Amino acid sequence: MNMHITRSQELRMTRPDDGLNKGDPLLVVDDISLSFGGVKAITDISFDIKKGEIRAIIGPNGAGKTSMLNVINGFYHPQEGTITFRGNKRSRMRPHEAANQGIARTFQNIALFKGMSVLDNLMTGRITLMKRNLFWQSIWRGPAEQEELEHRQAVEHIIDFLEIESIRKTPVGRLPYGLQKRVELGRALAAEPALLLLDEPMAGMNLEEKEDMSRYILDVNQQFGTTIALIEHDMGVVMDLSDRVVVLDYGRKIGDGSPDEVRNNQDVIDAYLGVSHDGE
Amino acid sequence: MSPAFLNFVEICLNGLMAGVMYSLVALGFVLIFKASGIFNFAQGVMALFAALTLVGLQTGQVPFSHLLNAMFGTEIHNWGPGLNTFISILFAMVIMIGLAFLVEKLMLKHLVNQEPIILFMATIGLAYFLEGLGDLMWGADVKTLDVGLPSGGSFWWEDVTREWAAEGSDYWGMYIDKLDVSATLIAVSLVAALSIFSQYTATGRALRAVADDHQAAMSVGISLRTIWVIVWSIAGFVALVAGIMWGSKSGVQFSLSLIALKALPVLILGGFTSIPGAIVGGLIIGVGEKLAEAYLGDIMNFLVGASPNLFTAIENWFAYVVALAFLLFRPQGLFGERIIERI
Numbered sequence: 001m002n003m004h005i006t007r008s009q010e011l012r013m014t015r016p017d018d019g020l021n022k023g024d025p026l027l028v029v030d031d032i033s034l035s036f037g038g039v040k041a042i043t044d045i046s047f048d049i050k051k052g053e054i055r056a057i058i059g060p061n062g063a064g065k066t067s068m069l070n071v072i073n074g075f076y077h078p079q080e081g082t083i084t085f086r087g088n089k090r091s092r093m094r095p096h097e098a099a100n101q102g103i104a105r106t107f108q109n110i111a112l113f114k115g116m117s118v119l120d121n122l123m124t125g126r127i128t129l130m131k132r133n134l135f136w137q138s139i140w141r142g143p144a145e146q147e148e149l150e151h152r153q154a155v156e157h158i159i160d161f162l163e164i165e166s167i168r169k170t171p172v173g174r175l176p177y178g179l180q181k182r183v184e185l186g187r188a189l190a191a192e193p194a195l196l197l198l199d200e201p202m203a204g205m206n207l208e209e210k211e212d213m214s215r216y217i218l219d220v221n222q223q224f225g226t227t228i229a230l231i232e233h234d235m236g237v238v239m240d241l242s243d244r245v246v247v248l249d250y251g252r253k254i255g256d257g258s259p260d261e262v263r264n265n266q267d268v269i270d271a272y273l274g275v276s277h278d279g280e
Numbered sequence: 281m282s283p284a285f286l287n288f289v290e291i292c293l294n295g296l297m298a299g300v301m302y303s304l305v306a307l308g309f310v311l312i313f314k315a316s317g318i319f320n321f322a323q324g325v326m327a328l329f330a331a332l333t334l335v336g337l338q339t340g341q342v343p344f345s346h347l348l349n350a351m352f353g354t355e356i357h358n359w360g361p362g363l364n365t366f367i368s369i370l371f372a373m374v375i376m377i378g379l380a381f382l383v384e385k386l387m388l389k390h391l392v393n394q395e396p397i398i399l400f401m402a403t404i405g406l407a408y409f410l411e412g413l414g415d416l417m418w419g420a421d422v423k424t425l426d427v428g429l430p431s432g433g434s435f436w437w438e439d440v441t442r443e444w445a446a447e448g449s450d451y452w453g454m455y456i457d458k459l460d461v462s463a464t465l466i467a468v469s470l471v472a473a474l475s476i477f478s479q480y481t482a483t484g485r486a487l488r489a490v491a492d493d494h495q496a497a498m499s500v501g502i503s504l505r506t507i508w509v510i511v512w513s514i515a516g517f518v519a520l521v522a523g524i525m526w527g528s529k530s531g532v533q534f535s536l537s538l539i540a541l542k543a544l545p546v547l548i549l550g551g552f553t554s555i556p557g558a559i560v561g562g563l564i565i566g567v568g569e570k571l572a573e574a575y576l577g578d579i580m581n582f583l584v585g586a587s588p589n590l591f592t593a594i595e596n597w598f599a600y601v602v603a604l605a606f607l608l609f610r611p612q613g614l615f616g617e618r619i620i621e622r623i
Contacts, residue, residue, distance in 0.1 A: 073499060099501030111496035113489045123482070124489045128501035130482045134510070137481040144481065191500065 020086065022052035026227050027072065027195060032081035034067055041067040042078070042251045049195065054221050055229045056238045058262075059248035060271060065231045066108060068248070069197050072229070073105050074098040086194065100128050102194030106184045106201060108231075114173035118164060118183050121172055122155045125190030155190055162186050162216060178209040185216060189226075196220070198230040202237060210234065214241060239263065247271070281444050283451040290441075290454040291570045297460035299566020300467045301529075304522040305539055306546040306558035307471070308515040313552050314491040315511040316388070318399045322407035324540025326376070326516060329410045331523030331532045332418045333375050335425050337368035343417045365427050369520070376516030384509045392504075411537060420534060425527035431459040463525040470521055471559060474514070483510065491553075545603035551616020560614065565599045572598040 020026060027049040034042040042064045049055045057065045070076040072083065074095040082089050085101060104125070113121050130151060136144040159165055162182050167175060172183055181201060188196055201217065202210045214237055220226050232238050238245060239259040247255035247262055249271040255262050262268055305323060312320045336343065340362030348354060363371065387402055438453030445451035478484035489497040490507045498504060526536055542565070550561025576598070577591040584591075606613065 075495075075498075094503070095498035096501045096503040099499060105499050107496070107499075111493050111499070113492035113496060115492050116485070116488055120485055120488070124485045124497075124502075125500050127482060127486055132482070134483055137483050138477070148480075148482070187500065 020051045022050075022225070024051050025049070025084075026051040026086060027229075028084040029068075029072070030082045030084070032068075032071060032078045032083070034064075034071060034076055034078045040251055042071070044081075045248070045251075045253050046081075047246045047253065047256055049227060049229055050244075051227050052221075052225055053227060053243040054217070054241055055227075056242035056245045056259075057229060057231050057248065058233075058235075058238055058245060059254075062250075063248040064251040065248055066199055067251075069105065069199055069229070069231065072098070072195075073103050073197060099191065102191070103197065104188035104191040104193035104195075105197035106181075106188050106199055108199045108203065110177075110180050110184055112172045112180060112184055112187065115171060117169050117171055118159070118175075118186075119155065119168050121183060121187050122158060122190045123151060125187035126151050126155065126192075128191055154192075158186050158189050161189075161219070178205055181205065181209075181213065182216070185213075189220060189224075192224075193226060196226050196228045198228060198232075200231050200233065202232060202234055210237060217241060281446060283445055283449050286441060286445060286451060286454065287574075290456075291574050292567055293454070293456060294460070295567030295570035296563055297457075297464050297566070298570065299563035300460075300464045301522065301525055301539070301562070302542055302546045302565055303559045303562025304467050304470075304518060304525065305543040306550065306562050307474075307555065308518040308522065309543055309547055310550075310552065310555055310558045311511055311515050311518065314555075315487060316399075316490075316508055317396055318388075318403060319396070319552070320515065321400065321403040321540065322410055323515065323519060323543065325407045325410045325414075325537040326379075326519035327523035327526065327539070328532070328534065328536040329379075329414045329523075330372055330376055330516065330520035331425060331527040331536065332414045332423070334368055334372040334427075334520070334524065335423045335527070335532050336418045337371050338362050338365060338425075339423075341418060346419055347416055369427070369524075372520055373517060376520055377513045380509050380512035380516050383512050384505060388508055389505065407537070407540075411534065415534070422531045422533040423527075425524065425532050427524055427528060429459055429462045429528055431457065431528065434458050434461070457529075459529055463529075466521065466525070470518070471555075475555070487511065542599060545599040547613070548603040548606050549613055551613030554613065554615035557613055557615030565602065568602055569595045569598050 025048040028046075029048065030046050032042055032045050033040070045064075045068065057068060059065050067076060071078050074093040074097060077092050084090070085103070088101075113124060116124070130147060132144040132147050136142065159168060162185065164179065164182060164186065167179065167183075172180060175183065185198070185201065188198075198217070202213050205213065217228065217230070218241065221228055230238075230242070232241075242259060244257060245255070245259055245262045246253060247265070247268045249267075254267040254271055255265040257265070305327065308323045308326070309320060312318055312323070335341075340358045340360040342348070342356050342359050345356050348356060362368070383406065387406065388399075391399055391402055433455050434457075437456050440453075442451060442453035478487055486497070486502045486507060487510065489500070489502060490504065494504065497507075522539075523532070523536070526539060530536075546558065546561040546565050548561075549564060550557025550559070573593075573595040576594050580591040
C-alpha cells in the first residue's frame with residue numbers, strides 16, 4: 001500500500017488549477033430534464049458534486065443513472081436545465097469538448113479500443129493534453145517526439161499504479177474482463193481528469209477484483225485528489241466508498257445525502273424493495 | 281531455365297505491378313471506410329480530379345477557361361508556362377485537403393448518424409459532382425502527364441533475363457516497364473509512411489481509436505469531425521498518388537474514374553477494414569488477371585475445342601469472378617473482421 005502512495009505521488013497534475021478549494025461545488029446539475037421522443041428519461045434533477053469527493057449515483061435499473069452521466073459528458077443534450085462545471089455554465093456541448101474541460105469517464109460495457117495495445121489505449125487517453133499539431137507529428141523527430149516521451153512517462157506511472165506492467169503491449173481485446181475494466185480506468189486516469197465518471201466500475205467482477213477496484217478508486221481520490229462520480233449496484237461498495245449519495249428512481253431524484261442518511265430514507269427503501277408508487 | 285517458365289515469371293511480375301495500382305485505389309477506400317463506415321464511391325473520381333488538377337497546374341491551364349470563353353467570347357487558355365512539377369504536386373495536395381474540408385463541412389456534417397446507405401448515396405453524388413467539376417475546370421480532353429518518372433522498357437533487365445534462359449533457346453528477355461517499377465517503389469514507401477504515422481504519432485493513434493470505437497474515442501476528447509477531415513485529406517493524398525501513377529501510365533482521361541470499379545473486387549478479397557488486405561488483395565487480383573489472360577483462355581479453348589480466339593479479354597472480368605467466389609465462401613475477405621452476432 002505504501003509503495004502505491006510513493007509511486008502515485010510522482011504523477012503530476014498538468015491541468016490548470018481551477019482555483020476551487022476542496023469542498024467547493026465542482027459540478028452543479030440544475031433542473032435537468034431529458035426525454036427521448038415521448039419517453040422521459042430524467043425529470044427535473046438537481047444535485048452537485050463537490051471538489052475532492054466521491055459522489056455515488058444509485059438507483060434501480062432504468063432509473064436514469066447512465067443517462068445522467070451521458071448528459072454530464074455531453075453524449076446527450078437535455079431539453080431543460082443547466083450544467084455548471086468549474087463555474088462555467090455550459091450550453092450544448094459535445095463529448096470531446098467535455099473531455100477537453102477535464103471530464104473523463106468509463107463505460108458500463110467497456111468501451112476500449114480493442115485492437116490497440118494497453119499502452120496505446122492509455123496514450124490515447126492523454127490526447128487532450130497533447131499540444132503538438134499534425135505538422136510536428138509528421139516530422140516526428142524533435143518537439144513531437146519530446147512530447148511523446150513525456151506523455152509516455154506519465155502513462156508508465158499509471159501502469160505502475162494500476163499494476164498492469166506485464167500486459168503493457170497486449171492488445172486490449174485479448175485481456176480478461178476484470179483487467180479490461182482496470183485498463184479502462186487507466187485510460188480515464190491518463191487524461192488527468194478534474195472529474196472522473198465511473199459507470200459501474202465493478203459490474204461483473206468477483207469479490208477479489210471488487211476489492212482491488214475499490215482500493216484503486218480510493219487511492220485515486222486520496223492521492224490525486226480527483227473528484228469522482230460513480231454509478232454502482234453493489235450497495236456495500238457504495239456505502240464504503242462514497243462521501244455522498246444521490247438516489248434516482250424512474251428518472252426522478254428521491255434521495256440525496258450521506259450514505260447513512262440515504263440508508264434510512266423511507267423513499268429509498270421503498271424504491272429498492274419495490275413498494276408501489278403512489279397513484280400508479 | 282526454360283522460356284515457358286521465364287514467361288510465367290514475367291507475367292507474374294507484371295501482374296504484381298499492375299496490382300500495386302489497384303492496391304493504391306483500394307487503400308483510399310479502406311482508410312475512409314475504417315474511420316467513418318462510409319464506402320466512398322468517389323475515391324476513383326478523386327484520383328481523376330487530383331490528376332486533372334496536377335496537369336492543369338503543370339501546364340498553366342486557366343481553370344474554367346472553356347466556360348469563360350463560351351460566356352464572354354474570350355480566348356484564354358493558359359496563364360503562363362505552368363509550374364514546376366514539385367510545386368504543382370504540392371498545390372494539388374493543398375487542393376485535395378481543401379476538398380476534404382468542404383466534404384466535411386457541406387456533406388458529412390449534415391449526415392451524421394444517418395444510415396450507411398444514405399452516406400453511400402451521398403458519395404455517389406460527390407463522384408458525379410467532382411467528375412463534372414473536373415470537366416468544367418480543366419476540360420474533357422485526354423492529357424498527358426509527365427512528372428519525370430522514368431518510363432519505357434528496361435533494357436538492363438531484358439539483358440539480365442536473356443542470360444537466364446537455357447542455352448540455344450530464342451528467348452528475348454523479360455519486358456518490364458520502368459514506370460511500373462517506380463510506381464511500385466512509391467506505393468511501398470507511401471504505405472510504409474502511412475503505417476509509421478498511424479503507429480507512432482498521437483494523430484495516428486486517434487485515427488486508429490476512431491476506427492475502433494466511435495463512442496470511446498469521443499469520450500477521451502477526439503473530435504470526430506477533425507478526424508474525418510484528416511482521413512479524407514489522407515485519402516485525397518492517396519488519390520493524388522494513384523492519379524499520378526495511372527495518369528503517367530495511360531494518360532489523364534475520364535475513364536480513370538472507372539478504376540474505382542476494379543477496386544471493388546480488391547476490397548471484397550482483402551476485406552473492407554484491412555489495410556494489409558487492400559494491398560495483398562490488389563496484388564492477388566493483379567497477378568490473377570494476368571495469369572488468367574495468359575493461360576486460362578488456352579485451357580478453355582482446349583477444353584471446348586473452339587477456335588483460339590473465343591476466350592480472350594479474360595482480364596476484364598476475371599477479378600469480378602474471383603470476388604464472386606469470395607462472397608460465396610469467405611464474405612469477410614482474407615483479412616476482414618468476421619462479424620459474429622450475439623443472439
